[in-house]
Amino acid sequence: MNTRQLLISLWTMVVKEVRRFVRIWPQTLVPPSITMTMYFIIFGNLIGSRVGEMHGISYMSYIVPGLIMMSVITNSYSNVASSFFSNKFQRSVEEMMVSPMPNWVILAGFVIGGAARGLGVGLIVTVVSLFFTHLDLHHPFLTLMVVVMTALLFSIGGFINALLAKKFDDISIIPIFVLTPLTYLGGVFYSIDLLPEFWQKVTMINPILYMVNAFRYGILGISDIPVSGALIAIAAFIVAFWCLALWMLNRGKGIRS
Amino acid sequence: MAEPALSIRGLAKVYGNGFEALKGIDLDVEQGDFFALLGPNGAGKSTTLGIVCSLVQKSAGQVKIFGIDIDRDFAKAKYNLGVVPQEFNFSQFEKVEDIILTQAGYYGMPMKEAKPRCERLLKDLGLWDKRNGAARMLSGGMKRRLMIARALIHRPRLLILDEPTAGVDIELRRSMWEYMRRINEEEGTSIILTTHYLEEAESLCRNIAIINRGEIIKNTSMRGLLTELDTETFLLDLAEPLEAAPQVEGFEVERVDSHQLALSVRKGSDLNDAFQQLTRQGVRVLSMRNRANRLEELFVSMTSQPDAGSGIDSATSTPAKETAS
Numbered sequence: 291m292n293t294r295q296l297l298i299s300l301w302t303m304v305v306k307e308v309r310r311f312v313r314i315w316p317q318t319l320v321p322p323s324i325t326m327t328m329y330f331i332i333f334g335n336l337i338g339s340r341v342g343e344m345h346g347i348s349y350m351s352y353i354v355p356g357l358i359m360m361s362v363i364t365n366s367y368s369n370v371a372s373s374f375f376s377n378k379f380q381r382s383v384e385e386m387m388v389s390p391m392p393n394w395v396i397l398a399g400f401v402i403g404g405a406a407r408g409l410g411v412g413l414i415v416t417v418v419s420l421f422f423t424h425l426d427l428h429h430p431f432l433t434l435m436v437v438v439m440t441a442l443l444f445s446i447g448g449f450i451n452a453l454l455a456k457k458f459d460d461i462s463i464i465p466i467f468v469l470t471p472l473t474y475l476g477g478v479f480y481s482i483d484l485l486p487e488f489w490q491k492v493t494m495i496n497p498i499l500y501m502v503n504a505f506r507y508g509i510l511g512i513s514d515i516p517v518s519g520a521l522i523a524i525a526a527f528i529v530a531f532w533c534l535a536l537w538m539l540n541r542g543k544g545i546r547s
Numbered sequence: 548m549a550e551p552a553l554s555i556r557g558l559a560k561v562y563g564n565g566f567e568a569l570k571g572i573d574l575d576v577e578q579g580d581f582f583a584l585l586g587p588n589g590a591g592k593s594t595t596l597g598i599v600c601s602l603v604q605k606s607a608g609q610v611k612i613f614g615i616d617i618d619r620d621f622a623k624a625k626y627n628l629g630v631v632p633q634e635f636n637f638s639q640f641e642k643v644e645d646i647i648l649t650q651a652g653y654y655g656m657p658m659k660e661a662k663p664r665c666e667r668l669l670k671d672l673g674l675w676d677k678r679n680g681a682a683r684m685l686s687g688g689m690k691r692r693l694m695i696a697r698a699l700i701h702r703p704r705l706l707i708l709d710e711p712t713a714g715v716d717i718e719l720r721r722s723m724w725e726y727m728r729r730i731n732e733e734e735g736t737s738i739i740l741t742t743h744y745l746e747e748a749e750s751l752c753r754n755i756a757i758i759n760r761g762e763i764i765k766n767t768s769m770r771g772l773l774t775e776l777d778t779e780t781f782l783l784d785l786a787e788p789l790e791a792a793p794q795v796e797g798f799e800v801e802r803v804d805s806h807q808l809a810l811s812v813r814k815g816s817d818l819n820d821a822f823q824q825l826t827r828q829g830v831r832v833l834s835m836r837n838r839a840n841r842l843e844e845l846f847v848s849m850t851s852q853p854d855a856g857s858g859i860d861s862a863t864s865t866p867a868k869e870t871a872s
Contacts, residue, residue, distance in 0.1 A: 295655020302652025381636035388600045388630045389653035390622035547603045
């Protein structure tokens, strides 16, 4: 395929993915917005008013970046996992496999589509949060970079999950048993300074801690960990996951007999 | 001499469970041919076609599409290939037109070229009125036609039709035959057809290969194959009931029921002789017809094996509602 044909095929993939989650917006865009609104009301407003400040910032403002990031992570991941597995289940993945599209275009199409939903939901949650608190962007470029990189990383993760999945249950195991606990324990609702020293060290192996803190630094200018290390870690994970996903796709893992 | 549309050499496939689906087959399909690939379930048809269109990984052998080795440049080879699979393999929730335009996009076809082509195909295949409806709302026959339109959107030179008329009513089947004939004869598209309707293969195809247990057991012209048929069976409808089958010298006669006989006629036998003998015995014949399609008789005799039919074909179901998490 020449460059123009590659761009057309990639654009087609992205449009198809975006069209899918927009078509079923009551399942994809509305529920996360409602869930996050509940978090803002209960944790931010009701409980947060008794918690007081964290690092000199109101508790409501403190949890907003973490909740936005939580939406981005779960939606990017589950969009690709669900979409690609549906393609496998309905065998429409064969439409792509019989075409001359290279595998990296297929992967990129799903990943960009997943990131689009993650970022879309993240934007909705951000708008909702403005009804509860005021946000000053301390580092706009860093904020954007972290959220986009995180969305891409978890989209690739969702793709790998869907490639390996044999039934619908298999695409909900990782979000429920891995992503949700790591996100909740990744400093969304608290600073790790509140933890005993031992648990602070344990928390440092949680990759989501770095993403949440880097994003919080971009918005609020505070972080529990060095931001540069977080960026390098996210970039390294993206490269590693991308290579793994592409290798699996090239081998036909989970899709070819 | 032009390269064959499809050339297969020593193609073998062993599945992970040890099942040897293909045992090193050779096959050529010439450009412009309408070629039938027949065989019982599990014989290796779908595996062969799956390898050709990259859905199945081969264990050994070489496949060339218009001279392009799929191991060297599969992407280039795929431009020449259109595939209509056995199972519905499109998103049931997408709009009909979107399914076809998306496929065009996968081939890098610009929208301004894809749109008019899509319109023409949908009109030719009687789906234009359904273009804005979700694919799941189509009838079975319409879904098959949708897959044909999708396979043709990028103007392939070789079209693979894997049981395209399965579950389609007779009227629609015949209109699909006409369409396939037209694209073969007028547009020069080479076509490989697998089907369980042997009448379909006999009517459409010029050349034929029969595959059984992973081996090509026959590869010849349709006409040549049919001349090999040495016995035909006719069903005779009788005017009056018979208690027992009459003796007809030189022919085998079987009583089907009180008003019907089955008469087996060997190649070179004089059918008039049979009727004269029946007339002498007071048996009046009102009408007659072939008991089975001629190709069917040959096919059954060639492929009948004790365990033929142990299929590896898999069926899939489709969720009634699109879900996303």
